[in-house]
Amino acid sequence: MKWIVRGIVALALVAVAAGAAVYFIPAVQDRIVAMQINRAFKVQRDDLAGDDALRVAICGSGSPMPDPNRRPACNVVMAAGHIFVVDAGPGSWSNASGWRLPMNKIEAVLLTHFHSDHIGDLGEVNLQSWVAGRPAPLLVYGGPGIERVVNGFNEAFAMDASHRIAHHGADYLKPELGTMESRLIANAAGAVLAPGEEVVVFDKDGLKITAFAVDHHPILPAYGYRFDYKGRSVVFTGDTVKSENIARFAKGADVLISEAMLMNVVTEMQSVAHEYGRTRFEKMLHDIRDYHIAPGDAADLAAEAGVKHLVFSHVIPPLPQWLGARMFTRDTDRPGLDVHLGFDGMLITLPAAGGDAVFDDLSP
Ligand SMILES: [Zn+2]
Ligand SMILES: [Zn+2]
Known part of the structure; x- marks a missing residue:
């Protein structure tokens, strides 16, 4: 027993000494910063965009x-040297760049x-991919309304772009690469895709991207995307209710990345908001459930489609991983279906040579 106590005391003393060294000694502080700089500037992960696999990094869950x-x-999403981003939620760029993903090669959002x-x-x-040396204008795909969204962002960032060109020079920051270009995804009539309709957004070097309709009513447009590469496939639901169109387009996919909401927890949140008289929160928590x-x-749709791996992302509420991993998977046991709770930093690799999906953690 004595040696355990001595061990604990020794460990505590070491921790205190290390803390004191960081707090009081400038050379130790400088060394820590130097290590962080070294890690941040290490060569970027071009290997993740090789032609050996279809890969997905979750930069916002x-x-x-x-x-x-x-x-x-x-x-x-990365394959055959191509980099695409599906949705760009606030703050997600810092995740992707922090993991040294080759974001200077991004082609489209x-x-x-x-x-x-x-x-x-x-x-x-x-802005950041332009500064990082993106070689072509960034394309932004979306349903009807995409032009307005993209023009708005371009306008909001126009002053910033001019400041940076003035400071760094037009040779370093080519003005024509700093403005996004919108690309409309619509049916032949120019309208929002309906269930059963599809648009092939990209088809090159074996990588094919297909857009399809999901049901986020009353939000229109609302699309999902399917990526196919060398026999491997991953499908994104975007935001949606249970929609048969998802099972149709996820047929046989290796991975379905689905949004998910714990309805009972959100109901509980609503009743607590009511108790405290937080009426605006109460209404919001009521409305979002539909x-x-x-x-x-989501597990039913995945099982119906014969999907192998179901990954929850865009999870509501955003529980800690250790707890959420239990709660989001409670009701998802389906024959042949493997279920994961996604997290910021999850890397999914689907080898082109075949074999099972590999799940890693990119975060440092
Ligand atoms: Zn959302
Ligand atoms: Zn939404």
Whole structure:
């Protein structure tokens, strides 16, 4: 027993000494900063965009509900040297750049819809990737309304762009690369995609991206995206209720990344808001339950589509991982379905050579 006490005391003394060293000794502080700089400037992870796999990095697994550990909706999809971002929730750029993803090679942002938790960082993604050396204008895909959203961001960032060109020079920051270009996804009549309709957004080097309709009523447009590469596939639901169109477009996919809401917890939040007279929160918590999907319903769609892995992202509420991993998967046991709770930093690798999906953590 004595040696355990001695061990604990020794560990406590070491911790205190280390803390004191950081607090009092400038050389120790400088050393820590130097280590952080070294890590930040290490070569970027170009390897993640190789032609050996279809990869997804979740750069935002949260929703509009504030949470320091879950940025709102964001995913980086990488294959064959191509980089696409599906949704750009506020603050998500700092995740993607912090993990040294090759964001200077980003080609396009694909927006599922125009709620702020999906578009808030659009200006930042454009600005930062321009500064990082993106070789072509950033394309932004979305349903009807995309031109207005993109023009608005371009206008809001126009002064910033001019300041940076004035400071760093037009050779370093080519003005023509600093303005985003919108790309409309619509049916032949120019209208929002209906269930059953699809648009192939991109088809090059074996990577194919297909847009389809989801149901986030009354929000229109609301799209999901399917990525296919060398026989591997990942599908994003965007924000939606249970919709058969998702099962149709997720048919046989390796991974379905679905939003999810714990309906009973949100109901509980609503009643507590009522008790405290927080009437505006109460109404919001009431209203949001009718345009999101419960984990069990997402599991049903995934099982119906023959999906192998279901990953919850854009989770409401944004619980800590250890707790959420239990609560979001409570009602999701389906034959042959593997279920995960996504997190900021989750990296999913689907090897082109075949074999099962590999789940890693990108965060430092
Ligand atoms: Zn959302
Ligand atoms: Zn939404």
